[in-house]
Amino acid sequence: MVYTVTFNPAIDYVVRMEKLKTGEVNRASYEEMFFGGKGINVSIVLNELGIKSKALGFTAGFTGEAIENGLMAMGIDADFVRLEKGNSRINVKIKTNEETEINGQGPHIDENALAALFGKLDKLKDGDTLILAGSIPNSLPSDIYEKILQRLSCRNIMTVVDATKDLLLNVLKYEPFLIKPNNHELGEMFGVKLTTIDEIEKYARKLQEKGAKNVLISMAGDGALLVDENGETHISGVCKGTVKNSVGAGDSMVAGFVAGSAEGDYEYALKLGTAAGGATAFSDGLATKEKITELLNTL
Numbered sequence: 001m002v003y004t005v006t007f008n009p010a011i012d013y014v015v016r017m018e019k020l021k022t023g024e025v026n027r028a029s030y031e032e033m034f035f036g037g038k039g040i041n042v043s044i045v046l047n048e049l050g051i052k053s054k055a056l057g058f059t060a061g062f063t064g065e066a067i068e069n070g071l072m073a074m075g076i077d078a079d080f081v082r083l084e085k086g087n088s089r090i091n092v093k094i095k096t097n098e099e100t101e102i103n104g105q106g107p108h109i110d111e112n113a114l115a116a117l118f119g120k121l122d123k124l125k126d127g128d129t130l131i132l133a134g135s136i137p138n139s140l141p142s143d144i145y146e147k148i149l150q151r152l153s154c155r156n157i158m159t160v161v162d163a164t165k166d167l168l169l170n171v172l173k174y175e176p177f178l179i180k181p182n183n184h185e186l187g188e189m190f191g192v193k194l195t196t197i198d199e200i201e202k203y204a205r206k207l208q209e210k211g212a213k214n215v216l217i218s219m220a221g222d223g224a225l226l227v228d229e230n231g232e233t234h235i236s237g238v239c240k241g242t243v244k245n246s247v248g249a250g251d252s253m254v255a256g257f258v259a260g261s262a263e264g265d266y267e268y269a270l271k272l273g274t275a276a277g278g279a280t281a282f283s284d285g286l287a288t289k290e291k292i293t294e295l296l297n298t299l
């Protein structure tokens with residue numbers, strides 16, 4: 001069974017306008033809402049690819065209820081811990097000729113709620129896959145992902161971590177199966193600006209030296225680089241199309257890679273991940289199976 005954990009689910013409120021004028025009233029030419037947060041996005045795209053997962057994490061208030069109902073309507077199995085106070089986030093994504101995002105902090109997660117999540121994670125069995133994805137609310141310490149992996153380390157569970165900075169660096173010693181920072185996040189972790197593919201590979205290998213098995217570096221419109229667990233480097237192709245909304249492209253890539261590695265080798269996993277990422281970038285919402293297949297055939 002595949003489990004995703006989203007500590008900080010969100011409703012993604014996407015608005016389009018020609019130009020964003022700060023300090024003025026702006027009127028949107030398009031608006032849409034999507035149920036998101038990184039782990040949830042991974043569950044949605046896995047579902048498109050025919051892989052059932054259970055979405056875990058925390059929800060709160062009326063927005064949390066809407067997220068739970070939305071996932072149920074999509075046929076996604078979820079088992080969130082309901083927080084007593086606050087509301088799940090509404091993340092604002094403003095599309096002009098560039099993308100501006102305002103991601104909320106998220107509700108407070110207290111010790112009882114955290115213990116409830118740990119109780120659910122304790123039920124994972126050998127052979128299960130656990131995908132930890134996204135930021136954590138400020139109320140939690142930055143070693144929370146590390147604590148989860150430490151707790152699971154005596155079981156044979158395949159782990160995927162899509163996070164940044166310390167949240168990611170702290171887990172590497174538990175040898176996650178896959179990590180997927182983007183090229184900017186990779187540079188940020190080492191305090192450097194990465195401009196060439198050789199530099200990106202060099203720093204991806206540093207993450208592997210710290211313990212990660214497969215290091216997948218996404219590079220938006222420039223595709224992705226994978227250093228696989230056998231030490232081989234793969235450079236993806238690039239999908240061609242018109243970008244509509246790249247929110248969730250990284251999560252889609254994670255879902256595609258996980259689905260692909262269950263079916264074939266790492267070269268295929270990278271292709272499916274690339275197609276899924278591109279399919280989301282070229283759609284108003286997340287990737288559909290149809291769009292992923294269309295792009296996969298071009299790679």
Ligand SMILES: Nc1ncnc2c1ncn2[C@@H]1O[C@H](COP(=O)(O)OP(=O)(O)O)[C@@H](O)[C@H]1O
Binds near residue numbers: 220240243274275278
């Ligand atoms: N504009 C684009 N054109 C083609 N593919 C894209 C585009 N944006 C994203 N993708 C695909 O989706 C993957 C993940 O996107 P990226 O923006 O790097 O992730 P994140 O959202 O985590 O920053 C990329 O590696 C690429 O394969």
Ligand SMILES: O=P(O)(O)OC[C@H]1O[C@](O)(COP(=O)(O)O)[C@@H](O)[C@@H]1O
Binds near residue numbers: 010091247251
């Ligand atoms: O948990 P974070 O880092 O605040 O990110 C949450 C946001 O990331 C997303 O999951 C999209 O992530 P990506 O664009 O990196 O795939 C949105 O759905 C959500 O609003």
